[in-house]
Amino acid sequence: MHDIRIIRDDPAAFDAAMARRGLDGISEQVLRIDDARRAAIHAAETAKAEQNAASKKVGAAKASGDEAEFERLRALVSQKKSELASLEAEAKQRDGELTTLLMTLPNILDAEVPAGRDEADNVEIRRWGTPAEFDFTPREHYKLEAAAGLDFETAARLSGARFVVMRGAMARLHRALAQFMIDMHVDRHGLEETNAPVLVRDEAMLGTGQLPKFAEDSYETTNGWWLIPTSEVTLTNSVREQVLEAAALPLRLTAHSLCFRSEAGSAGKDTAGMLRQHQFEKVEMVSITSAAQSTDEHERMTGCAEAVLQALGLPFRTMLLCEGDTGFGARRTHDIEVWLPGQNTYREISSVSNMGDFQARRMPARMRPDGGGKPEFVHTLNGSGLAVGRCLIAVLENGQRADGSVALPEALHPWIGGKTEITASGKLA
Incomplete structure (x- = not known):
């Protein structure tokens, strides 16, 4: 605001x-x-x-x-x-x-955000890792024998399109990825783990900018609660209507939660597999900072998300979004795109955004400067660290073998009982 x-x-x-x-x-x-x-x-x-x-x-x-x-x-x-x-x-x-x-007016863009109309005009900042060369034609995740535990037909009978039931190795791998990410952010990156509601009131959605402009993108219950599209909503609003002490900042939070999105306006996009779902899980990062800290914190948070992919050995590139592709509430956004050999392209797996004081004015949330003085609006930042389902896709596609099995990243082995692969019959081994 x-x-x-x-x-x-x-x-x-x-x-x-x-x-x-x-x-x-x-x-x-x-x-x-x-x-x-x-x-x-x-x-x-x-x-x-x-x-x-x-x-x-x-x-x-x-x-x-x-x-x-x-x-x-x-x-x-x-x-x-x-x-x-x-x-x-x-x-x-x-x-x-x-x-x-x-x-309903978007945030003012940072001066360094490049001109451009859409994702074609985004600017690559860096890339990490080299996409593997396969001696066979790599397939998309839902076509792999090892991914037999992804059941879209049952999900469609239960809930309709853009849902999935995960069984066996797929369910365990998905859980392991979330556990791996949350532990990494807590133990290595110093974020505070948080477990918060997935149902929120209007004020929370207004505070982070989902309302009033994007109501159709989220689900509202019959008694007025909203299902969160991301735990950015709950983590950021945890400081609403507060005056924080400057010495307590930056406040760094992380949460693993269910997320719900109607995907309004995305008809026909990514309908195959589990790339774009109505219900999914994400490990979110949120930082609450002073104005002086927010630029450096944005780089730090981007590095935290990148570190997850590096630990998993997944090639990626980091993009600075242009004017036309930067989200409504963001001043500046980095998209991290992971390599998906089945699609032969990079796909977004994390967006890390500096919102400046845009959300803080809506909540409101302030900080008391060191030495006293009039309270100032805090700056808020958020980012995926990472989208669990998309990370599962990347692990499957990058680790696939010609026989239909999948080699699993070494960093994940302790979270899956020392198992190293998913066989062509869909079993952990």
């Missing part, structure tokens, strides 16, 4: 920032509503002052026996009371209009 004072002070600069987001001349609309709101507030304050002044004189007129003046003043008080109610209602309406509009 944006500070209206900044828009008032320099509407041209705000318009230039929004133009990078594909929005033209938005400050005019914002300031028109703001002017009407301020005018209604000023008129209400004037009416209130006039009502109070007349009220003070009513008693004196009554005491002096001046019935005409008494009746005039009493009528004036009644008139101003009615005017005040009308003006306060108008001010409240205008305030709601302004808040709704500001809530």
